[in-house]
């Protein structure tokens with residue numbers, strides 16, 4: 001048994017799927033899943049915690065917590081630097097984590113998986129390397145109005161610095177990406193199309209496969225912000241046909257401080273590195289005249305300068321193993337079910353006192369519900385909900401341009417679901433909102 005087996009094998013205390021007699025998966029066994037998340041038994045203000053802030057960050061199962069603890073207890077050493085056993089084992093764990101990520105998103109191999117801190121860093125990396133390497137004055141970059149600030153600012157900065165034009169695609173009245181506008185915006189001048197897979201406010205799931213196809217007709221690079229999609233649905237980068245995918249470990253049961261940039265191997269080989277320093281080079285030479293030159297390391301290490309977040313990689317790999325045991329189709333189905341149920345209950349119980357943003361069709365939206373209660377500030381609603389032990393986010397959710405487009409000066413309240421959330425929690429949430437409205441209107 002090698003070190004990889006040792007750290008990743010945890011007793012299968014839970015069987016999170018419920019099967020019928022013929023072994024076909026019927027639904028997730030949420031009761032069992034919840035037992036894996038210690039924080040869910042916490043009380044907030046004397047009430048049970050209802051965690052509906054998953055779009056900001058997810059909670060962590062005991063398997064991930066244990067993998068992190070065990071790494072420090074048994075394997076901790078710097079990677080790619082020592083011949084001693086610990087360094088070899090630690091390197092192997094970290095490298096294998098890249099393989100696990102690659103398989104999860106159907107990348108060709110570890111050389112297409114760069115570990116970064118988070119989605120924001122991954123998108124900045126692309127703008128700073130591909131962007132400066134390929135764009136010049138008069139070129140065009142396309143994004144959409146539903147982007148998170150992390151998929152706006154790197155591109156607007158790049159556009160300003162190279163003299164390129166930033167084009168922003170609008171949404172339709174049903175909160176979908178305006179595909180006609182996108183098709184009209186594309187031209188020979190388009191060099192990059194950077195679009196979110198799932199809006200972190202509207203929940204809208206964009207048709208990335210189609211976007212990729214039409215953008216590639218103009219030879220534009222397709223960069224996808226997968227911060228909200230990778231944790232919640234099956235992702236196949238080859239099927240999507242994209243060039244880059246950015247996502248964060250902390251939103252998918254993993255630790256903070258670890259994120260991923262997927263990119264096609266031939267592109268990563270072609271573009272310059274982002275950060276320079278240790279481990280990303282093969283050799284460095286300097287003469288006393290002050291001339292230095294270096295040969296870059298193999299992929300993906302060329303893009304991972306300095307001591308990386310080793311334990312973060314180990315934790316992310318364990319999170320992916322957990323998600324794979326459940327099955328990403330089951331994760332998606334569970335969240336579709338929760339979202340459909342929540343929308344129905346909110347409409348039935350609160351009706352004209354609530355405004356919900358996002359597409360009506362459940363098939364094109366993820367487990368995110370942004371809303372406002374009529375005549376109530378979103379932050380006030382969030383604070384009231386906290387009194388019930390319900391964690392939601394309020395404000396602009398790092399998507400201020402979208403809120404401005406929707407004319408929402410104070411933002412919105414956002415409830416977002418994950419594998420451990422239940423119908424029962426949604427009922428409690430709807431009742432809490434009803435009580436808040438009753439108090440407000442009395």
Ligand SMILES: Cc1ncc(COP(=O)(O)O)c(C=O)c1O
Pocket residue numbers: 055056118119120121148150151196198199200225227228248398
């Ligand atoms: C769609 C989207 N993009 C990017 C980000 C940024 O992620 P991170 O803060 O992990 O860099 C988020 C985080 O909420 C997000 O929802």
